[in-house]
Amino acid sequence: MNDLAQEAARLDAADPLAICRSEFLIDDDLAYLDGNSLGALPKAAPARVAQVVQKEWGEQLIASWNDAGWIGLPQKMGSKIAPLIGAQTHEVIATDTTSINLFKLISAALAMRPGRKQVLSEPGNFPSDLYMIEGLEAQGLAERRLAERGDIEAALDENVALLLLTHVHYKTGEMFDMVRLTKAAHDVGALVLWDLSHSAGAVPVDLNGANADFAVGCGYKYLNGGPGAPAFAFVAEGHLANLQQPLSGWMGHNAPFAFEDDYQPAQGVDRLLCSTPSVIAMSALEVGVDLIAMIGMGPLVEKSRALSEFTRAAMARHVPELTCISPADPAQRGSQLSFRHEHSYELCQALIARKVIGDFRAPDVLRVGFAPAYVRYADCARLVSELRDILDSGEWQKPEYAERGAVT
Amino acid sequence: MNDLAQEAARLDAADPLAICRSEFLIDDDLAYLDGNSLGALPKAAPARVAQVVQKEWGEQLIASWNDAGWIGLPQKMGSKIAPLIGAQTHEVIATDTTSINLFKLISAALAMRPGRKQVLSEPGNFPSDLYMIEGLEAQGLAERRLAERGDIEAALDENVALLLLTHVHYKTGEMFDMVRLTKAAHDVGALVLWDLSHSAGAVPVDLNGANADFAVGCGYKYLNGGPGAPAFAFVAEGHLANLQQPLSGWMGHNAPFAFEDDYQPAQGVDRLLCSTPSVIAMSALEVGVDLIAMIGMGPLVEKSRALSEFTRAAMARHVPELTCISPADPAQRGSQLSFRHEHSYELCQALIARKVIGDFRAPDVLRVGFAPAYVRYADCARLVSELRDILDSGEWQKPEYAERGAVT
Numbered sequence: 001m002n003d004l005a006q007e008a009a010r011l012d013a014a015d016p017l018a019i020c021r022s023e024f025l026i027d028d029d030l031a032y033l034d035g036n037s038l039g040a041l042p043k044a045a046p047a048r049v050a051q052v053v054q055k056e057w058g059e060q061l062i063a064s065w066n067d068a069g070w071i072g073l074p075q076k077m078g079s080k081i082a083p084l085i086g087a088q089t090h091e092v093i094a095t096d097t098t099s100i101n102l103f104k105l106i107s108a109a110l111a112m113r114p115g116r117k118q119v120l121s122e123p124g125n126f127p128s129d130l131y132m133i134e135g136l137e138a139q140g141l142a143e144r145r146l147a148e149r150g151d152i153e154a155a156l157d158e159n160v161a162l163l164l165l166t167h168v169h170y171k172t173g174e175m176f177d178m179v180r181l182t183k184a185a186h187d188v189g190a191l192v193l194w195d196l197s198h199s200a201g202a203v204p205v206d207l208n209g210a211n212a213d214f215a216v217g218c219g220y221k222y223l224n225g226g227p228g229a230p231a232f233a234f235v236a237e238g239h240l241a242n243l244q245q246p247l248s249g250w251m252g253h254n255a256p257f258a259f260e261d262d263y264q265p266a267q268g269v270d271r272l273l274c275s276t277p278s279v280i281a282m283s284a285l286e287v288g289v290d291l292i293a294m295i296g297m298g299p300l301v302e303k304s305r306a307l308s309e310f311t312r313a314a315m316a317r318h319v320p321e322l323t324c325i326s327p328a329d330p331a332q333r334g335s336q337l338s339f340r341h342e343h344s345y346e347l348c349q350a351l352i353a354r355k356v357i358g359d360f361r362a363p364d365v366l367r368v369g370f371a372p373a374y375v376r377y378a379d380c381a382r383l384v385s386e387l388r389d390i391l392d393s394g395e396w397q398k399p400e401y402a403e404r405g406a407v408t
Numbered sequence: 409m410n411d412l413a414q415e416a417a418r419l420d421a422a423d424p425l426a427i428c429r430s431e432f433l434i435d436d437d438l439a440y441l442d443g444n445s446l447g448a449l450p451k452a453a454p455a456r457v458a459q460v461v462q463k464e465w466g467e468q469l470i471a472s473w474n475d476a477g478w479i480g481l482p483q484k485m486g487s488k489i490a491p492l493i494g495a496q497t498h499e500v501i502a503t504d505t506t507s508i509n510l511f512k513l514i515s516a517a518l519a520m521r522p523g524r525k526q527v528l529s530e531p532g533n534f535p536s537d538l539y540m541i542e543g544l545e546a547q548g549l550a551e552r553r554l555a556e557r558g559d560i561e562a563a564l565d566e567n568v569a570l571l572l573l574t575h576v577h578y579k580t581g582e583m584f585d586m587v588r589l590t591k592a593a594h595d596v597g598a599l600v601l602w603d604l605s606h607s608a609g610a611v612p613v614d615l616n617g618a619n620a621d622f623a624v625g626c627g628y629k630y631l632n633g634g635p636g637a638p639a640f641a642f643v644a645e646g647h648l649a650n651l652q653q654p655l656s657g658w659m660g661h662n663a664p665f666a667f668e669d670d671y672q673p674a675q676g677v678d679r680l681l682c683s684t685p686s687v688i689a690m691s692a693l694e695v696g697v698d699l700i701a702m703i704g705m706g707p708l709v710e711k712s713r714a715l716s717e718f719t720r721a722a723m724a725r726h727v728p729e730l731t732c733i734s735p736a737d738p739a740q741r742g743s744q745l746s747f748r749h750e751h752s753y754e755l756c757q758a759l760i761a762r763k764v765i766g767d768f769r770a771p772d773v774l775r776v777g778f779a780p781a782y783v784r785y786a787d788c789a790r791l792v793s794e795l796r797d798i799l800d801s802g803e804w805q806k807p808e809y810a811e812r813g814a815v816t
Contacts, residue, residue, distance in 0.1 A: 025462070025466040025467070027467075032469065034469065034470050038465075038469055038470050040466075040469065041461065041462070041465050041466035045461060046461050046462050046466070049457060049688065050457075053449065053453060053454050053457050053634070053692065054433070054449070054454050056635075057446075057449050057634055057635055058433040058448075058449035058454070059433070059435075061442065061446060061448065061765065062442050062445055062446050062765065062767065062815075063760075064635070065813075065814075065815035066813035066814055066815050070635060071814050071815050072814070096504070096505070096683075097504070097657070097682065097683030097684065098683065099655070099658065099659075099682045099683040100655060100657070100682060100683060103654070103655055107547070123669050124669065125669075126658070126667075127658040127661065127664070127667050127668065127669070127671075128657045128658040128682075128683070130669055130670075130671075131656045131657060131658060131660075131661065131671040132655070132656065132657065134656055134670070134671045135653075135654035135655055135656040135671075136654060138519075138652060138654055138656070139515070139547065139549060139654050140549075141548075146669070171667070220684070226461065226687070226688050227464075227465055227472070227473075227478060227684070227685075227688065228683070228684045228685045228686040228687045228688070228689075228690075229686070230686075231683075245543075246511070246543035246544060246547050247507070247508060247511055247540070247543055248539045248540065248542055248543040248546070249505070249507030249508070249536045249539060249540065250507065250535040250536040250539060251507075252539075253535060253539065256535070257770060257815060257816045258770055259535050259579070259770055260535065261531050261532065261533075261535070261538055261554070262538075262542070263535075263538075263539040263543075274505065274507045274508060274536075275505030275506065275507045275508060275536070275636070275639075276628070276635070276636045277635075277636045278635075278637070278638075278689050279634070279635035279636045280457065280634050280635065280636070280688055280689050280692055281636075281686050281688050281689045282636075284461065284688055352471075357469065357470065361667065362665065362666055405473075405474035406473075406474055406479050406480070407470075407473035407474050407479050407665060408665045
């Protein structure tokens, strides 16, 4: 274990991104390996949020819709997120939530494939992805079909309107080959919607390079936008003119301030808008996205892979009781590692007590994420050594570590 | 005009709510008559938001889902809003946006009235209300039908699944008789959904007293929740068990953290939830709602009526060129007055330049709102005297007052 800590110290000293951690508010003694659930706070966010609250809202009031550019925040944030995911600036917009954007884009895809009702996904996909298909199924508009990930290509046929997959699996970290699956879907005339919740800001994503049709993603994970931050949605340029979605609220109208009785969709990706933007939340998201954009996806991806490889090897050597269920090839997984153990819940709680923060996903997964902007090799080494000690000492058996809160 | 200012000063001195203005950040020389568009900033909000950002997010990170009660914010806020609108605490939840909640509840109503597809509303209703019906119409699930407000009762028949009305009209301030219209809809077996965006926090609302089925409302107007604040939704107790809505995201699941493949709706009003709550935005909303609850709806309603009566009489006497299109009976209008004038846009801009803030609604309406928690009689007197002066001097003809921003 001393060797491991020394190796980590050596890697941290040589890490060109080491300095980025100081842009986030994280205690020096905190090993935060849960940025894939909730990204850390950028140090610049409190001042930006305070400015929006105190000055733009408090002092300038409604004038801020024009003067502070509130009305354009969804487009502005979309254009900042676009280059992180291989999209053009006018193909992305920040609005609403991941689940709601899924509903819009599943609906849009079904409208583009009349005569087809199937939406194909995998069992075990993130629940909202599956549940939003069910929502449309209950409306009589969709038919949900599930195929195990190895069987998806075989399951694609001319009944499928849309293939809906999460690029990086939230629980296992497995990453789909976006190029291959998108092509397979297109080969049978289906469209593809990628959920980038566990991808954006951490792994290479090239939506245009993959010829993807639609995508959604989350603002509060690797983009560090704060709890429940606004989400984003992508529509490939070629689909923008024909896009129809049922959440046709006033902000998606071509002339919202004309207050007309009949809906006329806005040009382009703006027609995904529905409601007045959540300005305060959007301002926090902007700070998080700006930081990721400043560091750059190339260095972030490189460090993400190095961190997870370091951890995977160390876990295999020092904590073999935990079975890694994430792919061994870093090119086939996201910026996380997931481990199975009968007592993952208790282990996770014991780690938290030692200020090593991962999370638990039912029924038996300990999940650790590597937000490359602020995770250190030393954090990964601590995960391994603390886990070893928690197992050896039997500390995980303390009764308080078995207690569960509303959010597990 | 001196008499008017003196009368205003006398009324302000006698106003038991005068002290409440100090709870908001509004310049003393600002006559803010646009709280019906964007409520003013409660002075306690910046500190609360800063605490959530810095401490709950920054320092406590994911632990805050349980420890800071983030996961329960939608229910907590719902229970605080409920008494302001005559609902039981378990009938209201704060989530998403007004438009999105409209979609959920229109859908839910249609599912409860199989065989009926019509959603009846009035032309000129707030656009999102009309557009969300159109969204369901495009899905083939609804049929939008519009009747002028005087003809609504006659238009109600057994084809109508849902009557969707905005209680206080955003543009004219006209207020529907909730008891009478609800009963008329029920008499033909239709359900009723009330949009309380311009009602909650300003006029008397008794949803249970009116036997209303559903309601939605806005967090950023009289509830002072900040720009784009989360909205709220109400479902009458008797409908909760059968409520189905298509935006079936993971937070509306009966056991979200079981991460099951199949959707099972949560008990009660929680099934209106879809996504991870917007925590920062929700924390600002809480401060605004707490203030309104503390002052109390009784005194707020009384002052609202007194302010608008004072203004209506003064405008009629001193600025007769502007035609009041709001009802003369304060019991039949919301907490606003709307005036028609050919040059309302320019008048509004000229008023803003003199720090009297109302707003313009196309094509020719000057709208002033009376947020009773912080509007003074002196503000109303200034509206009247400044308007008189702007008209008399011809100042409204300055070219810059005709320029329009993205948000008018």
